[in-house]
Amino acid sequence: VIRIQRGAEPAALAAARKRRTCAAARARATGKKPSFSGYEVARAQLYAAQRRKCAYCERLIGAEGNPIEHFRPKAEAWRGDPWSGKKTPIDRERYWWLAWSYSNLLLACSSCNCVSRKGNWFPLASGSRQLQVPSADALAFDTTFDASVETPMLVDPGVDDPLDHIAWVPLDPNESIERMEWRPVHKTERGRVTIKILGLELAIADQVGDHIRHNVHPRIVAVLAMEGAQAQAAWALTVRDLLADTMPFLAATYGALDHFVPVAFRERLGLVLARPGAPTPGVE
Numbered sequence: 596v597i598r599i600q601r602g603a604e605p606a607a608l609a610a611a612r613k614r615r616t617c618a619a620a621r622a623r624a625t626g627k628k629p630s631f632s633g634y635e636v637a638r639a640q641l642y643a644a645q646r647r648k649c650a651y652c653e654r655l656i657g658a659e660g661n662p663i664e665h666f667r668p669k670a671e672a673w674r675g676d677p678w679s680g681k682k683t684p685i686d687r688e689r690y691w692w693l694a695w696s697y698s699n700l701l702l703a704c705s706s707c708n709c710v711s712r713k714g715n716w717f718p719l720a721s722g723s724r725q726l727q728v729p730s731a732d733a734l735a736f737d738t739t740f741d742a743s744v745e746t747p748m749l750v751d752p753g754v755d756d757p758l759d760h761i762a763w764v765p766l767d768p769n770e771s772i773e774r775m776e777w778r779p780v781h782k783t784e785r786g787r788v789t790i791k792i793l794g795l796e797l798a799i800a801d802q803v804g805d806h807i808r809h810n811v812h813p814r815i816v817a818v819l820a821m822e823g824a825q826a827q828a829a830w831a832l833t834v835r836d837l838l839a840d841t842m843p844f845l846a847a848t849y850g851a852l853d854h855f856v857p858v859a860f861r862e863r864l865g866l867v868l869a870r871p872g873a874p875t876p877g878v879e
């Protein structure tokens with residue numbers, strides 16, 4: 596998981612949001628289920644912004660056939676314990692009004708999005724405030740929402756830098772590269788919950804291992820065999836290629852570069868390892 600920058604809200608989504616959020620409020624007021632459609636207009640822009648990758652597992656995905664994922668689930672929120680698998684308590688009031696909010700939309704692959712992974716999981720940090728369910732009057736006036744009052748346990752790739760919460764490391768650093776397995780490890784409690792809910796380890800550890808073995812490690816070996824200006828030039832090309840935003844598994848590649856290229860070697864030659872993922876606006 597890396598940081599995603601969605602860009603400006605597509606105009607067609609803004610139009611759908613105003614119309615459909617109010618319609619959803621009317622449906623709920625009469626005890627009906629809101630009709631959740633119309634956010635598909637954001638697909639092309641999300642796909643481009645996410646560089647054709649799943650927002651969670653960073654696998655390359657097709658433009659069609661994968662769901663638009665609601666970070667805050669639209670139908671109901673499972674507040675229970677992902678380790679026991681108990682979804683209860685289920686919050687059935689939230690978050691229907693965010694179904695058309697661009698800042699709540701991501702493209703995810705079918706396997707990350709399915710009920711046994713992300714599903715409708717959305718546990719909150721203990722003591723977190725909850726988003727207020729907007730009244731129909733409020734919706735008639737304004738259909739933009741600020742979600743920042745709430746602290747979710749899931750890491751939000753649109754808000755957080757996931758690398759603050761999750762790092763990819765070798766399961767056994769003494770293992771040979773041919774047999775080395777890679778795992779996501781948590782740096783924070785939110786990272787721990789995110790790894791569990793997304794099933795990151797189960798989903799992509801094998802593919803990550805292959806990618807590091809075949810695409811990442813040989814480039815690193817070549818750099819480490821060099822010295823001076825030659826090593827600096829090879830390093831620049833290596834990070835440009837391997838951490839290009841169109842490449843899959845950038846979080847794991849970053850972990851592998853960090854693991855295999857000793858800090859002392861980097862410092863001696865002035866090699867910089869910048870984090871992949873879009874920078875947080877205003878920070879860099």
Ligand SMILES: [Zn+2]
Nearest residue numbers: 649652704707
């Ligand atoms: Zn995925």
